[in-house]
Amino acid sequence: MSDGTVIKVDATWNKVTIDHGPLENLDMPAMTMVFVVADRAMLEDLSEGSKLRFVADRVNGKLTVTEIEMQWTRSRGSAIRRLAQLRRLRNEKARLQQ
């Protein structure tokens, strides 16, 4: 996995601009560039300034983010979304146990 910081999220085209460290599997030095994401759900966790670790590969000729691991210093907005998601899951679990 490589380290990166999200510069921009483009939900319309399923793209994300990442300031990334070296990508050894692609023989690429550190730089800022645009990637496609393999699954648009990946974009939900990302916002400007998010720190992540990720895997990128060439898929159908396009440089594509295939795996993402969020760092703890994620943006406040996505932390709040994550909390709301956890609360929903907890409510759902409580409902099923009734």
Ligand SMILES: [Cu+2]
């Ligand atoms: Cu690059």
